[in-house]
Amino acid sequence: MNGESFLFTVFALATCLGAIAVVFSQTVVRMAFWLVISLGSTAALFFLANADFVGAAQLLIYVGGTLVLLVFGVMLTASGPYLKIATSPGEIVMGSCVGLLFLVVVYASLNGVNWRKSPAAATENSNPVVATGKTLRPIGLSFLGSRPDQDLTSDGDTLTPGYLLPFEIVSVHLLVVLIGAAYLARAKRRAGE
Amino acid sequence: MMFAAQSIADFFQGFGGWQYVIAAIIHAVLLVHVFAVSPFAFIWLERKVSGRIQDRLGPTRVGGLFGWLQSLADGIKLVQKEDLCPSAADSMLFRSAPYIVCVSSFAAFMVLPFSHGWVAVAADCGLFIILAILSLEVFGIIMAGYSSGSKWSLFGGMREAAQMVSYEIPLAICALVPVIAAGSLNLGEVGGMQRGWFTNWFMFHDPFTFIAFFVYFVVATASCKRAPFDLAEAESELVGGFHTEYSGMRWSFFFMGEYASMFAVCGIASILFLGGWNTGLAPIDDALYAARNASIDGTSGSAAVGYLANVIGAGVFVAKASFGVFVQVWLRWTLPRLRIDQVMTTCLKYLVPISCFLFLGATLWPLIMVTGMGRTTWTSPIGDRAAQGLQETRDGNRVARISDAGNLDAAQARVGDTGHIGEGVVQ
Numbered sequence: 001m002n003g004e005s006f007l008f009t010v011f012a013l014a015t016c017l018g019a020i021a022v023v024f025s026q027t028v029v030r031m032a033f034w035l036v037i038s039l040g041s042t043a044a045l046f047f048l049a050n051a052d053f054v055g056a057a058q059l060l061i062y063v064g065g066t067l068v069l070l071v072f073g074v075m076l077t078a079s080g081p082y083l084k085i086a087t088s089p090g091e092i093v094m095g096s097c098v099g100l101l102f103l104v105v106v107y108a109s110l111n112g113v114n115w116r117k118s119p120a121a122a123t124e125n126s127n128p129v130v131a132t133g134k135t136l137r138p139i140g141l142s143f144l145g146s147r148p149d150q151d152l153t154s155d156g157d158t159l160t161p162g163y164l165l166p167f168e169i170v171s172v173h174l175l176v177v178l179i180g181a182a183y184l185a186r187a188k189r190r191a192g193e
Numbered sequence: 194m195m196f197a198a199q200s201i202a203d204f205f206q207g208f209g210g211w212q213y214v215i216a217a218i219i220h221a222v223l224l225v226h227v228f229a230v231s232p233f234a235f236i237w238l239e240r241k242v243s244g245r246i247q248d249r250l251g252p253t254r255v256g257g258l259f260g261w262l263q264s265l266a267d268g269i270k271l272v273q274k275e276d277l278c279p280s281a282a283d284s285m286l287f288r289s290a291p292y293i294v295c296v297s298s299f300a301a302f303m304v305l306p307f308s309h310g311w312v313a314v315a316a317d318c319g320l321f322i323i324l325a326i327l328s329l330e331v332f333g334i335i336m337a338g339y340s341s342g343s344k345w346s347l348f349g350g351m352r353e354a355a356q357m358v359s360y361e362i363p364l365a366i367c368a369l370v371p372v373i374a375a376g377s378l379n380l381g382e383v384g385g386m387q388r389g390w391f392t393n394w395f396m397f398h399d400p401f402t403f404i405a406f407f408v409y410f411v412v413a414t415a416s417c418k419r420a421p422f423d424l425a426e427a428e429s430e431l432v433g434g435f436h437t438e439y440s441g442m443r444w445s446f447f448f449m450g451e452y453a454s455m456f457a458v459c460g461i462a463s464i465l466f467l468g469g470w471n472t473g474l475a476p477i478d479d480a481l482y483a484a485r486n487a488s489i490d491g492t493s494g495s496a497a498v499g500y501l502a503n504v505i506g507a508g509v510f511v512a513k514a515s516f517g518v519f520v521q522v523w524l525r526w527t528l529p530r531l532r533i534d535q536v537m538t539t540c541l542k543y544l545v546p547i548s549c550f551l552f553l554g555a556t557l558w559p560l561i562m563v564t565g566m567g568r569t570t571w572t573s574p575i576g577d578r579a580a581q582g583l584q585e586t587r588d589g590n591r592v593a594r595i596s597d598a599g600n601l602d603a604a605q606a607r608v609g610d611t612g613h614i615g616e617g618v619v620q
Contacts, residue, residue, distance in 0.1 A: 056322040064328030136317040
């Protein structure tokens with residue numbers, strides 16, 4: 001067992017145990033704490049897989065952004081000192097049904113993949129990104145429409161010109177959401193006056 | 194890039210697969226010591242500077258030159274104190290909150306380069322990672338405030354949350370202004386591009402980066418919840434704010450985290466704006482880089498010289514960052530605390546628009562320069578400096594242990610390709 005798989009085991013266990021603790025704890029802020037453990041360990045798993053950008057985005061968006069907003073919202077709106085969520089038996093049954101179905105889907109798709117690679121594919125995948133440590137530049141260039149990781153000239157007709165269009169669509173979508181949120185907040189204040 | 198780790202790993206070659214573990218442990222121990230000793234020094238500095246500013250002597254009684262043993266006395270006192278947990282508190286969250294603060298500001302040092310190649314994790318998006326990790330600290334503080342079961346703590350935690358959520362925006366935008374000039378998020382590369390005379394520092398790259406440095410410093414001071422932005426503590430209104438109910442070591446963990454993150458944000462400022470480990474004097478810088486390159490080439494006896502060059506670089510970096518911390522302490526004892534609404538107004542009505550303006554200006558500046566002067570910078574072209582750094586990184590990678598020779602060639606070809614594209618864009 002080398003260092004990498006040991007770290008993987010540690011962080012994978014922390015992810016799973018954190019997720020289980022989120023389900024079983026009653027207080028909202030404790031749930032948020034366990035979510036921090038779970039999502040932070042997921043980020044660590046991304047770092048282990050040399051996906052620095054995804055890991056940092058996970059930390060910044062989910063842990064630093066969403067969870068802080070969640071706890072902030074709880075602190076602003078809670079009536080009592082420690083807000084609790086009581087789960088009714090019906091919700092537990094529904095939740096476990098959905099969870100079991102999801103488990104079946106994940107198990108089926110994991111079984112569908114042939115994990116045993118051919119040696120050629122294995123050497124191809126011990127990849128230049130890891131060797132040079134340049135994990136970000138290909139992503140940045142592909143947002144500009146250039147794909148240094150793919151040889152576009154050899155295939156001829158397969159045109160994958162990067163992620164410029166999806167990126168622009170997402171940014172326009174975010175702008176719409178921002179304007180909508182501003183409009184909703186303003187309308188509510190007017191109704192109160 | 195992991196020159197230091199590589200050399201330690203090579204030293205322990207005979208340990209059969211364990212050399213990387215040993216190298217990692219040595220790095221972790223070194224970082225823990227930086228993390229533990231720097232608050233020690235900065236707490237003494239805080240006392241001494243505050244004393245001098247208020248026309249007092251500061252600590253003199255405990256002994257040592259200028260009373261430097263005061264921090265040690267503080268530490269012994271804090272270790273002895275009883276570890277209290279109020280009965281109204283959510284004890285699990287209350288006890289774990291200091292660790293979140295401490296671990297997140299400590300983890301930021303992983304990606305902070307101290308000298309050329311002296312970085313525990315040489316990540317390509319180092320700046321993004323360090324900002325992401327530093328943003329976790331606020332969660333521990335909010336949790337401490339919420340779980341204490343005290344209204345003062347709750348107010349402190351809420352203020353901290355409101356303040357941090359808004360100040361992270363100008364912080365990230367201001368940090369991006371020099372990144373536009375550099376074209377890289379890799380803190381090691383950004384530092385390396387500023388070698389030569391101090392006009393090459395990104396602070397002097399264009400008027401927008403010059404203003405961005407000061408805006409960044411103000412915002413960074415606020416993000417460490419230092420006075421005049423220390424609304425989360427505000428001892429005149431909130432007793433002690435989020436740490437009202439804490440005592441002993443758990444209390445001191447918050448302060449270790451605070452001083453460590455002060456050093457971290459000042460370190461980021463020094464790398465992004467103030468040339469990092471470069472002295473700002475071209476002859477000295479060139480000599481240091483030549484010594485490092487000679488040690489990478491592996492000429493006998495030059496390894497120690499290259500190591501010494503890196504030690505000097507680390508000293509320059511620590512001096513710059515410590516000066517930033519000194520200015521933060523100076524500000525704390527000079528300016529009065531703002532009100533919470535003034536803090537929010539400063540951020541949302543002034544700092545966010547200013548930083549957006551600087552960001553836009555920094556993107557337009559190369560175009561203005563090209564139409565006016567026919568080149569994108571008024572100092573030496575960044576493309577040249579980037580290419581020089583790229584060459585050294587490539588040399589470093591050649592030394593690095595890569596098992597498959599074919600992979601190495603492919604990797605180098607790819608580095609060459611992307612580097613070429615990068616140069617084209619920058620120039």
